[in-house]
Amino acid sequence: MTAVTRVGPLPVGGGPAVSLTDHELRVLELVAHGHTHEDIARQLFTTPKGITPTVNRAVKKLGAANAPHAVLLACRAGLLDGRPRRHGDHAGFAAHQYRGEEPCEACWAGERAYRAERRAARKSAKVRAA
Structure with missing residues (x-):
């Protein structure tokens, strides 16, 4: 499942549609909470070397300069609200x-x-x- 939204300068029309995977959103959410790549890898049962390309893909898709900028753009676009997502209740x-x-x-x-x-x-x- 992917989240699709428009990011970019408003009110001109938003910019291109951006499609982030659930994994990319989860990694960005953990980056937003200040976790290191090692912490994120441990939580997602993968290696830190696997987290870096995921962050880089999200940065590129959002047109950001770096990971913190990607988090900011994702928050502005409504992809991240700064709170952990709840499921099952x-x-x-x-x-x-x-x-x-x-x-x-x-x-x-x-x-x-x-x-x-x-x-x-x-x-x-x-x-x-x-």
């Missing part, structure tokens, strides 16, 4: 909707569980009130 479901995306299956399952829990809580409150 009600908050993850809501985050998908906020970003205008179709929620993933894990988030749908989490939303169904959340709704069932809320129904049970309302039913329990009615029984206690009666």
Whole structure:
């Protein structure tokens, strides 16, 4: 799955469409949080030498001068919001909707569980009130 957005000078029209892979977004997100390539490699179960080309691809795709500039452009484009992405619960479901995306299956399952829990809580409150 890739995230497609327009980056570039506004309001002229945004610039070219940019397509970053989920892996590139995840690496940029970790760079944004100040992690070194070694930390990122450890978290993603790969080698630091594998992280560098990923960062370089994202930098090139975004038309940035370096990794911090790529993070800035990705944030401005709405690809990164500075917060870790959640999946598999009600908050993850809501985050998908906020970003205008179709929620993933894990988030749908989490939303169904959340709704069932809320129904049970309302039913329990009615029984206690009666």
